Amino acid sequence: MSRMRLIAVMQDYTHRMQHRWFAVKSANPTIATNEVQAIPPAESLSQLMLVFLQVGATSLGGKPSAFIFDALVRRRGWLRAEDFVEGQTLSRLLPGATANTLVMFIAQRLHGALAALVCLASSALPGILIILLMSILSMSGDRPPWLEGAVIAVAAAAVGLLFANMVQIIPTARAVRAWYVVAFLAFAANGILRWNVLVVFIVLGSLSLCFNRPCSKGEK
Amino acid sequence: MSDRLLDLALILSRLGLISFGGSASVLPEMEKQFVSRNWMSGAEFTQAVSLGFLTPGPSTLMVIPMGYQIAGVPGALVALLAYWGPTILVAMMVTMIWSRLSNSPWPKAFRTALIPLAIGLNAGAVWILGKSSVVNIPTALIASVAAVILLRTKIGAPYVMFGAALIGGLLLRP
Numbered sequence: 001m002s003r004m005r006l007i008a009v010m011q012d013y014t015h016r017m018q019h020r021w022f023a024v025k026s027a028n029p030t031i032a033t034n035e036v037q038a039i040p041p042a043e044s045l046s047q048l049m050l051v052f053l054q055v056g057a058t059s060l061g062g063k064p065s066a067f068i069f070d071a072l073v074r075r076r077g078w079l080r081a082e083d084f085v086e087g088q089t090l091s092r093l094l095p096g097a098t099a100n101t102l103v104m105f106i107a108q109r110l111h112g113a114l115a116a117l118v119c120l121a122s123s124a125l126p127g128i129l130i131i132l133l134m135s136i137l138s139m140s141g142d143r144p145p146w147l148e149g150a151v152i153a154v155a156a157a158a159v160g161l162l163f164a165n166m167v168q169i170i171p172t173a174r175a176v177r178a179w180y181v182v183a184f185l186a187f188a189a190n191g192i193l194r195w196n197v198l199v200v201f202i203v204l205g206s207l208s209l210c211f212n213r214p215c216s217k218g219e220k
Numbered sequence: 221m222s223d224r225l226l227d228l229a230l231i232l233s234r235l236g237l238i239s240f241g242g243s244a245s246v247l248p249e250m251e252k253q254f255v256s257r258n259w260m261s262g263a264e265f266t267q268a269v270s271l272g273f274l275t276p277g278p279s280t281l282m283v284i285p286m287g288y289q290i291a292g293v294p295g296a297l298v299a300l301l302a303y304w305g306p307t308i309l310v311a312m313m314v315t316m317i318w319s320r321l322s323n324s325p326w327p328k329a330f331r332t333a334l335i336p337l338a339i340g341l342n343a344g345a346v347w348i349l350g351k352s353s354v355v356n357i358p359t360a361l362i363a364s365v366a367a368v369i370l371l372r373t374k375i376g377a378p379y380v381m382f383g384a385a386l387i388g389g390l391l392l393r394p
Contacts, residue, residue, distance in 0.1 A: 054378070056276060056277055057276055058276055058377075058378035058381070058382070059276045059277060059377075059378070059381075060274070060275075060276050060378075060381045060382075060385065061273060061381060063279075063345075064276075064277060064278055066377065067377050067378065070370070070376060070377040071376070071377075074370075075374065075376060082331070082335065085334060085335050085338045086322070086331045086334060087315075088338055089334040089337060089338045089341070090314070090315070090318060090334075091311070092341060094307070094310060094311050094314055095236060095237050095238060095239050095307050095310065096236055096237075096239060096280070096303075096304065096306075096307025096308065096310070096311060097278035097279075097280040097304065097307070098278070099277070099278040100278060100280075100304065100307070100308060100311065101307075101311040101315070104308070104311055104312060104315055105311075105315045105318075105319075108315050108316065108319060109319060113312070113316060116312060116315065117312075120308065123277070124277060124278075126276060126277065127275050127276045127277020127278070127281050128277070128281065128284065128300065130275050130276060130277075131271060131272070131275040131277075131281045131282075131284045131285060132284055132288070132293070132296055134271055134274070134275060134285070135268075135271065135284055135285040135288040135289075135296060136288065136293075138267075138271065145393040146389040146390070146393060147274075147389070148392075148393065149388040149389050149390070149391065149392035149393040150274075150385040150386075150388045150389040150392075151270065151273070151274050151388070152353075152359065152388050152392050153359070153362050153384040153385055153387055153388020153389070153392050154273075154274070154381055154384055154385050154388065155273065155349070155352075155353035155359075156353050156354055156358075156359035156360075156362040156363045156366075156384065156388075157362050157363060157366040157380060157381055157383075157384035158349065158353065158381070159346060159349050159350045159353050159354055159363045159366075160362070160363040160364060160365070160366030160367035160368075160370065160380075161366055161367070161370060161377055161380065161381070162342060162345055162346045162349065163346050163363070163367045164366070164367045164370035164371045165342060166339060166342035166343055166346060167367075167371060168371070169335070169338060169339055169342065170339060172335055173335045173336050173339055175332075176332055176333070176335050176336055178336075179335065179336035179339070180336070181336075182333075182336035182337060182340065183336040183337070183339040183340040183343065184340065185340065186336070186337050186339070186340020186341055186343075186344065187339075187340040187341075187343040187344050187347070188340075189340075189344075190340065190341055190344040191340075191341075191343060191344025191345070191346075191347040191348055192344075192347065194348075197341065200337075200341070201337065204337055204340070205330075205333060205334065205337055208333035208334070208336055208337060209329060209330055209333040211333070212329050212332045212333045213326075213329055214325040214326060214328070214329045
């Protein structure tokens with residue numbers, strides 16, 4: 001290997017490790033700098049597919065987005081919380097299953113357009129097979145009491161999962177101007193007043209963009 | 221394709237494309253379409269919706285039991301393709317365009333501006349789902365313990381959810 005090629009490879013490796021470190025650091029702000037050895041290896045498409053397959057098979061409660069955050073941001077640090085938030089918000093604005101759009105957004109960002117379709121298939125397949133089987137078995141009869149109890153508990157735990165997800169995103173917002181005003185108004189408008197998410201996005205997104213518009217030259 | 225399958229495909233593809241903010245926004249219209257055609261009863265519709273929440277994956281998978289109820293396994297597959305297909309194409313195009321633009325100054329500012337919006341919308345989801353799912357002391361305990369475990373430990377969400385399902389199956393029988 002020529003010297004120039006070796007330098008290029010080392011620079012590429014350093015860049016990748018820095019990217020990985022910032023991703024892990026943003027997901028776990030308490031990590032000390034001397035824990036750099038704990039950074040996971042770069043993810044390949046097959047690893048990403050496997051994670052989505054796992055999320056697709058285990059994300060009970062109808063809210064896979066929170067499981068995706070848990071798997072990719074919180075535990076593996078393959079994605080920055082900011083990128084997750086960007087994908088999650090974009091997916092909320094488009095029609096259809098939020099989780100599908102989010103999977104495609106993340107896979108496309110990490111590995112390109114084809115990966116989006118491959119990862120979508122791997123995340124959707126387990127649920128499709130399970131619900132098809134459950135349809136055949138259960139649509140003809142009543143559910144047993146233990147299953148009803150499990151459904152109640154899973155729905156409650158899903159609320160805890162969403163809450164934890166929200167708390168973990170908050171540190172990424174601290175540098176955003178007037179974040180608490182916009183966050184509170186979005187909560188009140190969509191959660192309490194039940195405004196349509198598109199209206200909330202247009203009104204409060206414009207307000208937030210106004211607070212955080214790009215600085216012109218000379219402006220701080 | 222039979223007339224019923226074609227009707228099912230047309231109804232679900234139309235509803236999929238207007239389901240902004242999740243499937244909850246089109247559930248009333250979906251129920252009206254299916255029940256008024258005598259394709260299923262109101263109780264069967266509710267059962268299909270609850271199956272969607274019980275199964276891993278997006279809750280929009282609920283269209284599979286609906287399609288199955290209406291036209292068997294072919295109905296289930298047509299329902300899924302019709303509801304997901306057009307929205308996947310839209311999402312694919314938008315995410316590709318967005319990814320190309322997102323490093324310019326204004327899209328970058330837009331990304332930053334979205335963060336507090338996401339926090340507020342997440343808080344809204346916690347509030348809305350909490351009102352219907354956290355209804356007594358046991359469910360409040362389950363939700364609180366799940367949140368604490370996820371915030372304070374490295375235990376993954378799937379283990380927490382399976383643990384909750386196990387406890388619920390044993391202790392929360394109606």
